[in-house]
Amino acid sequence: MSTAARPVAFSPPVHRVRSGSKPALLVAEFRGLGDIAILIPFLRAAVTRYEVTLLAVPNAGGLLQRFVPEVELIPCVAPWALFSGSANLPRWPWRTLWRIWRELRSRRFAAAVSIWPLASDHLFLRLARPGRLLGYGRPGAGWLLNDNLADGGHVHRPETWRRLAEKLHLPAIAMASPRLHPPVSARRIVLHSGASQPLRVWPLERYAELLGRLRAQGWEPTVLCDPDQRETWRSLGEPLARAAGSMDELIDTIAGGAAFLGNDSGPGHIAALCGVPTFTIFGPQIPELFAPAHPQAAWIEGKPCRYKPCYDRCRYAEPFCLTGIDTEAVGPKLSSWLETIPQSVFTGGNGGN
Structure with missing residues (x-):
């Protein structure tokens, strides 16, 4: 199954009934399904403390439904995150992006998070007006973040989410996932x-x-x-x-x-x-x-x-x-x-x- 993202028209999600007892958390992962799979353990920890909304490619829905259905998905194909055409600003879906911004601003997110050290991701999230913006910024490029977790070295992708979980005081994320079910054969x-x-x-x-x-x-x-x-x-x-x-x-x-x-x-x-x-x-x-x-x-x-x-x-x-x-x-x-x-x-x- 291809993990490529394709642009889609934006349709606002149905608002879930908020419990009122949990703050709202906005999570952004604009890349492929592999990145969503890496993110799932963080989301599982986050839903214990937050009402979680995920900005991600539309086909992330299948993984969410299977592993963490409590998370609300707002489909978003971020043009700057695509492998081709990202620099062609006139062809960006500006109307769709504006509708997403307007939808996000209607929420009152206590915090927003992303692991990518890109000012484009940070700016997009900053426009949602979260209480705090946490992530990783390159030297001299983390000024949009309230909390910059970057330490200047290479960090294994799962570890970046683990560090964010710790910063948000979430339950500890296990180093490995248990088996979903036993194999059909040992060979x-x-x-x-x-x-x-x-x-x-x-x-x-x-x-x-x-x-x-x-x-x-x-x-x-x-x-x-x-x-x-x-x-x-x-x-x-x-x-x-x-x-x-x-x-x-x-x-x-x-x-x-x-x-x-x-x-x-x-x-x-x-x-x-x-x-x-x-x-x-x-x-x-x-x-x-x-x-x-x-x-x-x-x-x-x-x-x-x-x-x-x-x-x-x-x-x-x-x-x-x-x-x-x-x-x-x-x-x-x-x-x-x-x-x-x-x-x-x-x-x-x-x-x-």
């Missing part, structure tokens, strides 16, 4: 070969070679993919490869695996949210920032590049940091990692739905 490995950004997609031919090795080792692969990858998978001898038709199907299929294999993209973070160990093939980004939040997460890092992390704005004709990784580099490391999985799957604590 089931779920591969998702897609990504919202093409330069994060490791070549499917190499994934197909890995699948052959995994089957020879007794693993039972299930292949999920983006819709435009299905024909390629069929030509590679994987007729059962499929694109998830809904968020629930995506979540349940991933949660049914003993392990997960994929690109640096949303499905890997959903796997970690479901308590499934992950193996990620990185390219332009760095694990220090973007590795899935699971204690058994493993990865192979992309080839060196002077521009990493480039945040998906590659300077070259192709992402050599990713395409330079061959199956001989991935295969042995993946196999060694998988040897640790079957024993831990059934001995670790299982969480409920």
Whole structure:
């Protein structure tokens, strides 16, 4: 399932009946589904103390409904957060943005939060007139924030939300999510070969070679993919490869695996949210920032590049940091990692739905 955001017309949400006993909190996460999955543990903690409203891409609704239905979603495609066309101001949906601002101003948010160190995010939230604005500002660019939590170094994305939770005096956020439900088999490995950004997609031919090795080792692969990858998978001898038709199907299929294999993209973070160990093939980004939040997460890092992390704005004709990784580099490391999985799957604590 693609995590790409698409512009939609704004329709104001139905106001929920406020209990009156909790202050209101505005949370902004304008990026993809992987970022929403990373955010979910923070939201779970926040709803214990606040009435929470989330500004996010429209397709965040499926994850919220499954994991934290108490959160109100206001769909918002922030043009400055898109991977293309963000600088084309005349084409920004100004009327839609104004309606969202007007809706937000009608609320009385005690606080607003964002983890992205971008003045554009901070300005958008400041216009909602929250009592406090908390986040991360680059040196000299955090002047819109009441509380700037930046310390100048790289911070793992889940840790940024954990620090905000501490600042807001929320319940402590666990370092890892429990399993959503037990795997269907101790030898089931779920591969998702897609990504919202093409330069994060490791070549499917190499994934197909890995699948052959995994089957020879007794693993039972299930292949999920983006819709435009299905024909390629069929030509590679994987007729059962499929694109998830809904968020629930995506979540349940991933949660049914003993392990997960994929690109640096949303499905890997959903796997970690479901308590499934992950193996990620990185390219332009760095694990220090973007590795899935699971204690058994493993990865192979992309080839060196002077521009990493480039945040998906590659300077070259192709992402050599990713395409330079061959199956001989991935295969042995993946196999060694998988040897640790079957024993831990059934001995670790299982969480409920």
